[in-house]
Every structure is written in C-alpha cells, then in structure tokens.
Amino acid sequence: MREKIMGLREAVALIKDGDTVAIGGHTLRRHPMALIHEIIRQGRRDLQLQGWNNGIDMDMLIGAGCAASVETSYIGISAFGLALNFRRACERDGLKVIEHSETTGLDMFRATVMGMSFFPTKTPLGSDLMRVNEHLTEIACPFTGEPFAAVRAARPDVAIIHAHTADRYGNVQLDAQRWNDQSADVLIAKAARTTVASVEQIVSDEEVYRNSALTVLPRKFVAAVVEAPYGAHPCACDARYDYDLEETGKYYEASKSKGSFKAYLDTRVRGVADHMEYLERIGIERLMRLTRTRVAR
Amino acid sequence: MSANRGEGAPNGVTRQEIMAVAAAREIRNGEVAFIGTGLPMVAAYLAKATHAPDTVLVFESGIVGAKPKELATGVGDLRLLVGCVKSTGLYYALSLLQGGFIDIGFLGAAEVDQYGNLNSTSIGDYQRPTVRLPGSGGANDIGSLAQRLVIMVPHEPRRLVPRVQYLTTPGFLDGPGARERAGLRGEGPTRVITDLAVLDFDPASKRMRLATVHPGVTVEAVEARTGFALLRAPTIGETPPPSAEEVRLLRERIDPEGIYIGQKA
Amino acid sequence: MADKVRSLQEVVASIPDGANLTFGGFAAYFTPLALVRELIRQGKRELEMTSVAECWVADYLAGAGRIRRVRFSNFMFEGLGRCQNFARGVERGEIEVEDYSHFAITSRLVAAGLGVPFLPIKPMAGTDLMRTRGFEAEKARPFACPFTGEPVLLVPAARPDVAVLHVARADRDGNSQLFGYTAVVEEQARAAQRVIVTTEEVVEDTVIRAQPELTVLPSFLVDAVVEVPFGAHPTGMYRYYDPHFEFMRDYYAASRDPAAFRAHLEEWVLGPADHWAYLRKVGLRRLLALRSDPGLGIARMHARTAT
Numbered sequence: 001m002r003e004k005i006m007g008l009r010e011a012v013a014l015i016k017d018g019d020t021v022a023i024g025g026h027t028l029r030r031h032p033m034a035l036i037h038e039i040i041r042q043g044r045r046d047l048q049l050q051g052w053n054n055g056i057d058m059d060m061l062i063g064a065g066c067a068a069s070v071e072t073s074y075i076g077i078s079a080f081g082l083a084l085n086f087r088r089a090c091e092r093d094g095l096k097v098i099e100h101s102e103t104t105g106l107d108m109f110r111a112t113v114m115g116m117s118f119f120p121t122k123t124p125l126g127s128d129l130m131r132v133n134e135h136l137t138e139i140a141c142p143f144t145g146e147p148f149a150a151v152r153a154a155r156p157d158v159a160i161i162h163a164h165t166a167d168r169y170g171n172v173q174l175d176a177q178r179w180n181d182q183s184a185d186v187l188i189a190k191a192a193r194t195t196v197a198s199v200e201q202i203v204s205d206e207e208v209y210r211n212s213a214l215t216v217l218p219r220k221f222v223a224a225v226v227e228a229p230y231g232a233h234p235c236a237c238d239a240r241y242d243y244d245l246e247e248t249g250k251y252y253e254a255s256k257s258k259g260s261f262k263a264y265l266d267t268r269v270r271g272v273a274d275h276m277e278y279l280e281r282i283g284i285e286r287l288m289r290l291t292r293t294r295v296a297r
Numbered sequence: 298m299s300a301n302r303g304e305g306a307p308n309g310v311t312r313q314e315i316m317a318v319a320a321a322r323e324i325r326n327g328e329v330a331f332i333g334t335g336l337p338m339v340a341a342y343l344a345k346a347t348h349a350p351d352t353v354l355v356f357e358s359g360i361v362g363a364k365p366k367e368l369a370t371g372v373g374d375l376r377l378l379v380g381c382v383k384s385t386g387l388y389y390a391l392s393l394l395q396g397g398f399i400d401i402g403f404l405g406a407a408e409v410d411q412y413g414n415l416n417s418t419s420i421g422d423y424q425r426p427t428v429r430l431p432g433s434g435g436a437n438d439i440g441s442l443a444q445r446l447v448i449m450v451p452h453e454p455r456r457l458v459p460r461v462q463y464l465t466t467p468g469f470l471d472g473p474g475a476r477e478r479a480g481l482r483g484e485g486p487t488r489v490i491t492d493l494a495v496l497d498f499d500p501a502s503k504r505m506r507l508a509t510v511h512p513g514v515t516v517e518a519v520e521a522r523t524g525f526a527l528l529r530a531p532t533i534g535e536t537p538p539p540s541a542e543e544v545r546l547l548r549e550r551i552d553p554e555g556i557y558i559g560q561k562a
Numbered sequence: 563m564a565d566k567v568r569s570l571q572e573v574v575a576s577i578p579d580g581a582n583l584t585f586g587g588f589a590a591y592f593t594p595l596a597l598v599r600e601l602i603r604q605g606k607r608e609l610e611m612t613s614v615a616e617c618w619v620a621d622y623l624a625g626a627g628r629i630r631r632v633r634f635s636n637f638m639f640e641g642l643g644r645c646q647n648f649a650r651g652v653e654r655g656e657i658e659v660e661d662y663s664h665f666a667i668t669s670r671l672v673a674a675g676l677g678v679p680f681l682p683i684k685p686m687a688g689t690d691l692m693r694t695r696g697f698e699a700e701k702a703r704p705f706a707c708p709f710t711g712e713p714v715l716l717v718p719a720a721r722p723d724v725a726v727l728h729v730a731r732a733d734r735d736g737n738s739q740l741f742g743y744t745a746v747v748e749e750q751a752r753a754a755q756r757v758i759v760t761t762e763e764v765v766e767d768t769v770i771r772a773q774p775e776l777t778v779l780p781s782f783l784v785d786a787v788v789e790v791p792f793g794a795h796p797t798g799m800y801r802y803y804d805p806h807f808e809f810m811r812d813y814y815a816a817s818r819d820p821a822a823f824r825a826h827l828e829e830w831v832l833g834p835a836d837h838w839a840y841l842r843k844v845g846l847r848r849l850l851a852l853r854s855d856p857g858l859g860i861a862r863m864h865a866r867t868a869t
Binding site for chain 2: 588589590591614615634635636637638640641644648649650652653654655658659661662663664665666668669672683684685686687688690693694696712714742743744745746747748800804860
C-alpha cells in the first residue's frame with residue numbers, strides 16, 4: 001500500500017493558484033489552520049474557497065489576499081462578531097460571494113458524493129438566496145409538481161480538512177464523539193478531486209485495526225496526510241482541546257484594519273518557519289491549559 | 298562488539314550468538330522465566346520462537362507474559378507492555394520468586410566465583426569502593442529463589458575469580474549444604490554460559506567445572522582465561538553450534554541491529 | 563471532597579532538608595523529575611533516600627550534591643550504563659550506602675504499609691548484603707520460623723518521611739491512576755508518612771470512577787496533588803510519551819565529568835525558573851514527537867509495526 005504521509009509544505013504544494021479549495025470545519029471548530037497558515041506562507045492566489053460554515057479560516061485567507069471568491073453559508077468570528085477581513089473585502093474590494101444556507105452549503109458536496117449533478121432541497125425557496133446564488137435554481141418534482149430548489153454539485157479541486165488521526169496509508173479517523181461518515185468534513189473531502197487531511201496524530205496500523213469503525217475517510221479518498229498536532233488552533237478540536245479565546249480575540253482586534261492585520265500575519269504566520277514554531281510562540285503552557293485530555297486513548 | 302565476531306566460530310557465527318543459543322536451550326517449554334536485560338532477553342525470545350513457545354516471560358518491573366515485537370532497552374522498557382498478559386508491580390513480580398513460581402532465571406555480573414556466587418555491587422572496599430556497581434536489584438532475589446539459575450558472563454580472568462569481592466547473589470555460597478543452611482530455595486546455579494564455554498557445577502563439591510567448549514575453542518584456552526582452577530567434567534564435549542534457523546531468527550527477527558549478538562557476518 | 567491541588571513550589575518548600583524521601587519511577591519511566599528539579603532549585607540538601615530503582619532521581623540529586631545517604635537495591639541506566647554521578651559520590655565517600663535486594667527493600671516498605679514492625683523474607687541470606695554493612699542500625703536479622711524452624715530473615719519496617727510519586731492522572735482529591743506497570747508506587751505510598759503526587763493531568767473524579775481498575779492510590783493516601791504535564795521528562799510515561807532518549811544520552815555524556823554535569827545542571831535545572839520554562843527550553847517540537855500512539859501506548863516510531 002502506498003504511504004501518504006507528507007509534510008505541510010509538500011502537501012500544500014498540491015494546491016495551485018486559482019484552484020477551488022473546499023475547507024472543512026465549522027465556525028470556530030476544527031478548521032485546518034495549520035494548512036491555511038502554510039497556504040498563506042506559500043502565497044497562493046486567486047483561490048475559490050468553498051465551505052458550508054466558516055470563520056477564521058476563510059477570513060484569514062481573504063485577509064491574506066489568497067482568495068478570489070467564497071461560496072459558503074456563513075463567515076463569522078463566533079462571539080467576537082463579524083469576520084472583518086471578509087466584510088472589508090466584500091464592501092471595498094468586490095470579493096465574489098456565492099451565498100448558501102447551511103443545508104445547501106452541504107448539499108452541493110452531497111450531490112457530488114452521490115454521483116449527481118444536483119441535489120433537491122427546500123430551504124432556500126422564497127428567499128433572496130435563490131436570486132443571488134447562481135448555483136441554485138427552482139425545479140418542479142416530475143411526479144407531484146411540488147417546487148424544489150436544485151443545488152448544483154460542487155467538485156472542488158482540493159479539499160483541506162483537519163481530523164483527529166490517520167494511519168500512514170491515509171485512512172482518516174475521527175474520535176467517536178458525535179462524528180460519523182455523514183459528517184460535513186467527510187462529504188467535503190469525498191467531493192474533492194484531491195483531499196489533504198492534517199491530523200492531530202498519525203497512529204499505528206494497530207490503532208486503525210482496533211477502531212476500524214472510526215475510519216470516516218478510507219485511504220482511496222485521501223491524497224496526503226500531514227501530522228499537525230494542535231493543527232486547528234486557535235479553533236477547538238472537539239473533545240481534544242478548546243478554543244483559544246485569547247488568540248482569537250487578538251486576531252479579531254488585528255483584523256480591524258488592513259495594516260494591523262498585515263502585522264498580525266507577519267508575526268503569527270509569515271514570520272514563523274513552520275507549524276511547530278507557531279505553536280512554540282503560542283506557548284506550551286497555554287496549549288496544555290486548552291487541552292482537555294492528554295492520555296492517548 | 299565486532300571484536301568477538303567469528304573468532305574461532307564457524308560460519309561467522311558470533312560468540313554472543315553462541316551464548317544466546319546455549320542460554321535459549323536451557324529454557325524448557327512452558328516454564329516461567331525471570332528475564333533481565335541484554336543477552337538473557339535475546340535468549341528468551343529465541344526460546345519462544347523455537348522450542349519453547351509457551352514460555353512465560355516475567356520482568357521485575359511488573360510485566361508478566363510479555364510477547365514483545367522487538368528488543369527492549371531494559372526490563373522497564375514500555376515496549377514490553379505492548380501485548381503482555383498482565384501489568385502489575387515489582388513486589389508482585391518478585392513475590393512470584395519467593396512463592397516458588399519461577400522455574401528459571403538468568404543473571405550477568407561483574408564477577409563470578411568458583412561456587413557461582415556473583416558480584417554486582419562493588420569492587421574494592423564497600424564504604425570507599427574503587428568502582429561502585431549498580432547494586433543487587435532483583436539479582437539476589439533471583440539467585441536466592443529461582444528454581445534454576447543460568448549465569449551469563451564474558452570469559453575473562455578478572456571476571457571468573459576465586460572469590461567475589463562482594464557476594465551480592467548466592468550461588469552455592471561456600472560449598473555443599475550452604476544454601477540449605479541459609480534457608481535459600483531452588484537448586485542454585487545450574488549453568489554458566491560464557492563466550493568460550495558452557496560450565497556447570499560438580500554435584501559433590503559444588504565447584505564450577507567445564508562441561509563443553511564452544512566450536513573452535515580448546516580446553517586449555519578456557520582454563521587460561523579462568524581466574525581459578527576449573528574442574529573438568531568426566532567428558533568435555535563441544536557446545537552444539539547454533540542451527541541455521543536459530544542464527545536466522547537472531548539476526549533477522551530478534552536482534553536485527555546486532556545490539557546484543559554482535560555484527561552480522 | 564478535599565481540593566489537594568498545590569503548586570510545585572509550594573509542595574517542595576514543605577520538604578525539609580535532611581528528609582528521608584522515597585520516589586516513584588522505574589528505570590526510564592514515570593519518574594517525578596519535575597519535582598526533583600524543583601528540589602535542586604530550592605537548594606534542598608542532606609537528603610536521605612529509601613529507594614528501589616529510582617536511578618534518575620538518585621543520579622540527579624547525587625550530581626547536584628544533595629544526598630547524604632541511600633538505602634536501595636539498584637541504580638542503573640538501562641541501555642546507557644551505571645549511574646555516573648551516583649557512583650562517583652559513593653566512590654568519593656560523599657554518599658553513604660546500604661545495599662538491599664529489590665525484594666528486601668520493598669518488603670521493608672510493605673511492612674510499614676501493613677503496620678507491622680517486620681516481615682520475614684527468604685532472599686539476602688548468606689551473602690554480603692547481610693555481612694557487609696553500611697549506615698543502617700538494623701538491616702535484617704536471621705530468625706528461625708517458630709512453627710517449622712525454617713531459616714528466614716526479618717526485615718524491619720521502613721517508613722520514609724515523604725513519598726513523591728508521578729502518576730498519569732489524578733482528581734483534585736488525590737485519587738490517582740497509572741497505566742501499565744506500577745513498579746513500587748503502591749508500597750511506597752502506604753509506607754510513607756506523607757505522599758505528594760505529581761500528575762500528568764488533573765481530571766474530574768468521574769474520569770477516575772469510569773475506570774476504577776486503573777487506580778493505584780485512593781485519595782486518603784494522598785496529601786497533595788501537583789499538575790505537571792511532561793512531569794517525568796526525560797523519562798517516559800506510558801500512554802502519554804516515550805522517554806526522551808536523545809536528551810538522556812546528552813545527560814549521560816555530561817555526567818561522566820563533574821564540570822560538564824555542573825553545566826548541564828545550570829542549563830537544564832537551575833537556569834529555567836520553573837517547570838514551564840524547562841518545557842519551553844526542551845521545546846514542543848521534541849515533546850510532541852514523543853507522544854504515545856493510542857493503539858500501542860508507546861510512540862509509533864519506536865514500535866516496529868507488523869508487516
């Protein structure tokens with residue numbers, strides 16, 4: 001079996017300027033931040049971002065000048081407020097936005113995973129989403145004549161997700177809590193031509209055999225796995241570690257102007273050699289405090 | 298380690314390999330064996346991989362029934378935990394000795410004397426030693442209580458001495474009946490395996506005697522490397538050489554890096 | 563439920579000079595070295611150890627010149643060699659020793675834990691462990707079984723002032739759990755007058771109660787709990803991290819020479835202000851590389867995966 005372990009640099013090199021890139025995670029939870037930092041360090045441009053519910057991940061890429069368009073249902077910085085880079089880019093720089101509801105934001109990936117060019121749904125009917133989103137159109141059920149919105153299938157060039165564990169062959173696992181093979185990240189990953197998964201830990205073959213039911217992405221769907229402990233920071237990683245509200249607050253303050261945000265990126269992202277150096281700057285004491293449980297389960 | 302390689306041994310078999318194989322053959326299938334670091338570990342793995350698959354390995358750290366995949370750096374190595382049947386404490390493991398549950402133990406030492414007593418404590422005066430060694434640890438317990446003891450040492454005059462400078466672990470103490478008088482259990486040392494020969498103990502005098510010499514080694518060479526007058530068994534044969542399969546297991550599976558068995562031929 | 567969580571500085575300050583200490587840990591594993599480093603930082607001296615195989619504690623304290631006498635059975639760095647600092651201290655007559663077998667010294671702790679003044683044992687008879695004496699007033703006494711006349715040795719109970727034990731996880735009340743083998747932890751805790759637990763993580767008591775079979779110390783044995791992630795470094799912690807062999811090799815090289823070891827102490831023990839500063843100095847890159855694999859309990863890179 002082919003081994004798929006890569007470093008962050010090598011994995012991010014799979015992404016080309018102009019690619020459609022779908023991002024896993026949910027608002028402030030488990031976004032693939034280590035991968036996103038590396039995309040910024042490598043200076044990718046004109047990316048067409050897709051997701052179902054996003055936050056600091058897309059806002060950071062937008063603020064770093066990596067994005068040409070976004071297609072999602074939400075970009076916000078949780079309790080801190082609006083995503084300011086996103087807002088500025090929309091209001092002043094004409095960032096292209098394709099608006100979804102959470103349901104249609106998932107349905108566009110679900111359609112691809114099911115081998116369909118569209119997926120029928122109800123949620124956007126009667127809203128302005130039908131008007132502004134070119135990937136939604138109204139159809140009638142051929143049997144009953146009932147109206148539906150058809151969501152156009154999305155086929156991203158690359159999906160980037162952050163998961164809990166994987167083996168060296170690219171079998172990706174999520175911890176047992178709440179997650180299963182219908183999780184949003186799984187649909188996003190399966191919809192893409194190329195999937196890059198960062199994980200908290202690359203584990204032994206034995207561990208994957210022992211808990212085979214936790215494998216949400218069998219290796220055929222995964223092009224590269226990258227070990228990035230605390231790879232979602234400052235987002236939470238489910239039961240493993242909590243949000244870093246201190247860092248998110250710092251981010252939010254910095255995002256209030258282009259100048260201060262550039263300074264933030266220079267310190268936190270562009271000015272560090274790699275993910276480990278980033279973590280060292282956050283500091284082991286704070287990371288340990290955010291960690292919910294350290295024992296290898 | 299490469300210094301010993303192949304000298305006097307056929308087909309490039311190292312003397313450590315001969316020692317490991319000779320020690321492995323001391324283990325009978327189904328026995329409970331108390332294992333220390335180094336060559337005893339190699340020997341025990343080899344026994345399990347060949348004629349004694351049901352041997353139960355016990356380590357003083359509290360690991361029982363280990364089924365290790367690779368060599369450990371010592372008896373506390375966590376690698377021994379992976380796949381063992383019981384993990385417990387040191388007192389439990391050593392209680393198995395006193396309780397009479399351990400069939401065979403293996404020990405090395407800085408010095409061995411003609412009665413099979415061992416020193417692993419100090420060289421020179423006890424209070425101001427020339428060399429302070431690690432101390433008994435479980436060695437005294439194993440020598441005092443295991444049913445049979447196998448001693449493994451490099452064959453050098455400074456190691457095989459008339460009398461140990463500090464008697465850490467009992468062999469036959471000062472001769473016949475001494476173990477019984479002291480209240481010790483088990484038969485005492487049954488074999489001494491060196492890089493030149495296999496030795497045992499004269500049943501009457503309890504003094505060490507030459508049993509077999511390793512291939513290519515002469516009786517005189519062994520005697521010259523021994524720091525006391527070695528008795529001779531009625532017939533001195535040759536130590537059966539390792540089989541091709543034993544050598545393959547040692548080199549490919551058990552100690553592929555040659556940490557304990559020396560460099561590959 | 564009592565809250566026994568304290569800071570490292572606080573618990574170490576409570577240990578007087580000259581105290582008789584017993585430490586957890588075995589070979590290169592679960593040794594309470596964060597606390598040992600703080601003992602050295604706070605200048606604790608003239609310490610006495612009642613030990614089984616706490617080689618890393620003994621060698622650190624010996625190298626810093628902080629131990630006066632030691633009753634023990636074996637100090638050896640598996641895979642490296644004999645403990646250089648400790649051996650030098652004994653060879654120079656700076657550390658008094660009294661040698662035991664593992665079973666004998668542990669039996670002394672067991673006797674104290676059982677609340678009996680002595681226990682009969684079988685090993686050590688007939689050897690220099692009985693004949694050649696160190697500082698101990700009474701080490702072991704030959705005795706005939708009153709029922710059968712069988713010869714045994716009586717070893718007296720040993721009651722250290724403080725036991726310092728590093729565990730995997732503990733709740734705030736002190737209920738403590740360990741994964742893997744337990745070495746002498748339970749016997750040491752019951753023997754000592756006072757028990758200080760350092761732990762990788764403080765957890766809710768529901769975590770303890772969900773797996774009671776892992777508990778080595780119920781809370782009533784424990785006087786203080788200190789949370790110190792990577793608190794056994796450079797030794798390893800089953801299900802948390804492997805021993806840091808590279809660091810140990812550097813330590814061992816330094817320990818061959820008193821001046822080099824002094825520099826090691828300055829750099830790694832006296833220099834860093836506290837445990838966090840120490841961990842920062844080791845660096846996350848190296849610490850995270852030691853993490854245990856959940857399926858093996860030890861680091862994946864150190865386990866040969868079945869092929």
